Amino acid sequence: GAVVSQHPSRVICKSGTSVKIECRSLDFQATTMFWYRQFPKQSLMLMATSNEGSKATYEQGVEKDKFLINHASLTLSTLTVTSAHPEDSSFYICSAVDAEAFFGQGTRLTVV
Amino acid sequence: SQKIEQNSEALNIQEGKTATLTCNYTNYSPAYLQWYRQDPGRGPVFLLLIRENEKEKRKERLKVTFDTTLKQSLFHITASQPADSATYLCALGNLWRDDKIIFGKGTRLHILP
Numbered sequence: 505g506a507v508v509s510q511h512p513s514r515v516i517c518k519s520g521t522s523v524k525i526e527c528r529s530l531d532f533q534a535t536t537m538f539w540y541r542q543f544p545k546q547s548l549m550l551m552a553t554s555n556e557g558s559k560a561t562y563e564q565g566v567e568k569d570k571f572l573i574n575h576a577s578l579t580l581s582t583l584t585v586t587s588a589h590p591e592d593s594s595f596y597i598c599s600a601v602d603a604e605a606f607f608g609q610g611t612r613l614t615v616v
Numbered sequence: 617s618q619k620i621e622q623n624s625e626a627l628n629i630q631e632g633k634t635a636t637l638t639c640n641y642t643n644y645s646p647a648y649l650q651w652y653r654q655d656p657g658r659g660p661v662f663l664l665l666i667r668e669n670e671k672e673k674r675k676e677r678l679k680v681t682f683d684t685t686l687k688q689s690l691f692h693i694t695a696s697q698p699a700d701s702a703t704y705l706c707a708l709g710n711l712w713r714d715d716k717i718i719f720g721k722g723t724r725l726h727i728l729p
Contacts, residue, residue: 508659510659538716538717540719545625545721546721547620547705547719547720547721547722548660548705548719549719550716550717550718553716595657597659597660599659599717604662604665605650605662605717606662607659607660607661608659609658609659610657610658610659612657
């Protein structure tokens with residue numbers, strides 16, 4: 505079945521630095537991918553919709569200058585957390601749809 | 617605003633019994649309702665989809681019902697096993713390409729041996 509690969513699975517970074525997370529659809533093309541964030545014991549919250557070849561659409565309350573999304577090809581979307589702060593520490597998950605929704609393994613970001 | 621509620625944060629069920637999880641929603645008219653399983657530190661895995669014109673869907677030991685009048689879905693696991701222990705998420709939306717999915721908080725299910 506279709507697979508979405510997300511990398512890295514864990515990352516620890518210093519406050520003020522930037523972190524890039526990659527999301528790849530391995531055997532299908534995804535014109536649209538979705539980025540979610542999940543805090544402990546909370547639901548997955550949609551952050552933004554990544555559109556291949558155009559600007560991402562951000563949900564209300566999500567800072568587009570802080571969470572940069574690039575969807576340069578039909579199989580790759582990246583999320584860059586810029587100038588990360590400890591409150592950005594969370595579990596980030598990407599998703600792509602091919603008849604059903606497929607999710608990446610998730611990335612545990614810890615900002616120290 | 618759209619709201620999805622799952623009945624309890626945690627649920628303990630004895631092995632072999634049927635586990636029943638509840639999902640209620642408001643201010644939304646989904647074309648589909650989906651259930652996912654999420655294990656700790658992992659992304660959600662799709663389990664079942666039920667459409668608005670379907671009342672029940674089954675897959676092996678899983679059964680989902682969908683009542684659009686009550687705005688409620690029930691998710692059943694029969695003959696539960698310890699390996700069924702996980703968080704189960706209810707989600708609304710469409711699975712057509714380019715549509716987003718809205719999730720509930722999830723219910724942590726513990727199957728006790």
